[in-house]
Amino acid sequence: MMTTFQELEMYKNFDELANDVLDLAKEILPDQLLFLSSISDTQQLILKLSNNNTSIVVTEGMVFNLEETLCNRIDFEKKQPLIYEDTMSESSLANFKDTLENANVKSYLGIPISFVNGDKFGTLCAVNDEVTRFDEKSVQLLQRIVRMFSYYLDLERFAYKDSLTDLYNRRYLSTFFEDNHHTEGVIFFLDLDGFKKVNDLYGHDEGDIVLKEVARRLKAFASEHEDAFVVRLGGDEFIIHFPYMSSKEKLAEQARRLLDSLSTWDAKYRLSASVGIVTYPKNCTIDVKTLLKHADSALYQAKTAGRNTYKFFES
Incomplete structure (x- = not known):
């Protein structure tokens, strides 16, 4: 990279x-x-x-x-x-x-x-x-x-990278928004369904292997989209940021492709992902903390809808 x-x-x-x-x-x-x-x-x-x-x-x-x-x-x-x-x-x-x-x-x-x-x-x-x-x-x-x-x-x-996955960290995301507050974009906020069981059954070392593999798949996915980047917020929570807004239909297609890429695992892992999606326009007055709160709310809706799915934040 x-x-x-x-x-x-x-x-x-x-x-x-x-x-x-x-x-x-x-x-x-x-x-x-x-x-x-x-x-x-x-x-x-x-x-x-x-x-x-x-x-x-x-x-x-x-x-x-x-x-x-x-x-x-x-x-x-x-x-x-x-x-x-x-x-x-x-x-x-x-x-x-x-x-x-x-x-x-x-x-x-x-x-x-x-x-x-x-x-x-x-x-x-x-x-x-x-x-x-x-x-x-x-x-x-x-x-x-x-x-x-x-x-x-x-x-x-x-200072800006997660030591386990080599993805960007929360500090990078905050600094990015401070420097690019006038631009538009999209946030995919995701976490893994069933990850806690991996740690409980196989230990944290095995969990770290899974997180590294998730990071690899997310980077591969982001590389298909110009100037997109991936952040690990912590634990099994990740962000993909796209510096442009697409139609809701195109974003939904991207989300489905992302979920497909995270649903195929070794038989011993019963893992999938859920995604919350939030968009923001140019010169948005909402700060990154609020955007993440909105994305997390959409993620929660995806979880309650049965997991392995996505939801858009609706204000």
Whole structure:
């Protein structure tokens, strides 16, 4: 999952620290174009640039197909830098030759940035329109800078992520609404039917396995909808937020698909889910606490209607 601008905007002092990282890197490699990027399994997002005064056309906010980037070749497991001092003479880059020529990239240095648990964040890269010799000391200094930056990223991540499921937490949801109160959206508030019995019969470790699997399914579901995200409020309570309003019919179809995705389990688990749905218009004056109260009321109606169903909040 790629770290987005939306998430980074919540990180305290991200812009300042990212600029400091690039400034320090620029002191070490003054002739290079340097940038920080975020990486997912399929894409690379350019987050910050050292400058734009270069013949290499790269801008903040650009998104690349990861398979078409040199950063895709970086070994994140070994946390080793990837260096091409003369890209045009590298036989291993034969398939990239046209792309590199069009981008005017003659040299490349990519340093992986990971979270402490090993998850990818992205890269610190140095590119040039001329052949460059990267000395070992400079590369080692850049690796030290990246290591310090990764500690900062981890602290911010822990502030907004649930430690068990790696979903966003309640604090992220509150901050999101503080920063996006003028937009419209939809909240699906759900919990699991029968989860207490899992804990009672098989123990909390087994319950944690179920919650992680629910998180995986919810993230897969949310990924089908642009800019949707998932929050674990606590226990077996989750939120899916959609930053747009659809017709009631379309929302009902989404809810049915969501319920289907959460109703298939190993025979020993008798699990399903119930969902409460609340919508809110642009420039809504209701705060997130009240919206969650409304969604919880709709969830309660779904529970009393027999579970494994959904209900809309009706004011």
